[in-house]
Structures are given as C-alpha cells and as structure tokens.
Amino acid sequence: MRDLTFMNDGNKSYLDNGMIDFDKHRIIGAKIGQIQIFQQYVRTIEINPLLYEYCKVIYHKSEEELIEISNELEPKEVVQQS
Numbered sequence: 001m002r003d004l005t006f007m008n009d010g011n012k013s014y015l016d017n018g019m020i021d022f023d024k025h026r027i028i029g030a031k032i033g034q035i036q037i038f039q040q041y042v043r044t045i046e047i048n049p050l051l052y053e054y055c056k057v058i059y060h061k062s063e064e065e066l067i068e069i070s071n072e073l074e075p076k077e078v079v080q081q082s
Contacts, residue, residue, distance in 0.1 A: 003031055
C-alpha cells in the first residue's frame with residue numbers, strides 16, 4: 001500500500017505539456033498486478049505449538065517486565081574504564 005501511495009503522490013498525473021503521464025499509470029498498474037498475483041495463492045501456515053504458547057504469554061507482560069526478561073537473557077556488558 002505504501003508503494004502505491006508513493007507512486008501516486010510522488011508523480012504528477014499530468015506532464016508539463018498538459019498530457020496524461022501514462023508511465024505513472026503503467027507503473028501503478030504493474031504494482032497492482034503483482035499484488036493480485038500474490039493474493040491468488042492460499043498459504044497454509046503450520047503452527048509451532050511451543051512458539052504459539054510463548055507468544056500468548058509474552059504479549060501479556062508489561063514493558064518493564066519485558067525489559068527485565070531481556071536483561072536477564074542478554075545482560076548488558078559492563079564497560080570497564082581504565
């Protein structure tokens with residue numbers, strides 16, 4: 001969606017001579033065509049039960065709890081000054 005927005009907003013619809021900028025519309029049409037191709041395929045995602053349960057738990061923690069867990073798992077290195 002962001003690409004389409006930038007393609008539309010970043011390019012004039014009309015050229016300086018007043019003619020329609022068909023290149024802009026071709027580019028936007030090509031992007032929409034790509035999106036349609038990607039939407040045709042059905043993707044089945046296998047759920048990893050362990051990861052699923054972890055995500056259910058982790059999203060119920062406060063930011064402070066998550067920072068504490070992060071610091072326990074990957075403590076910040078202490079820089080010694082000489």
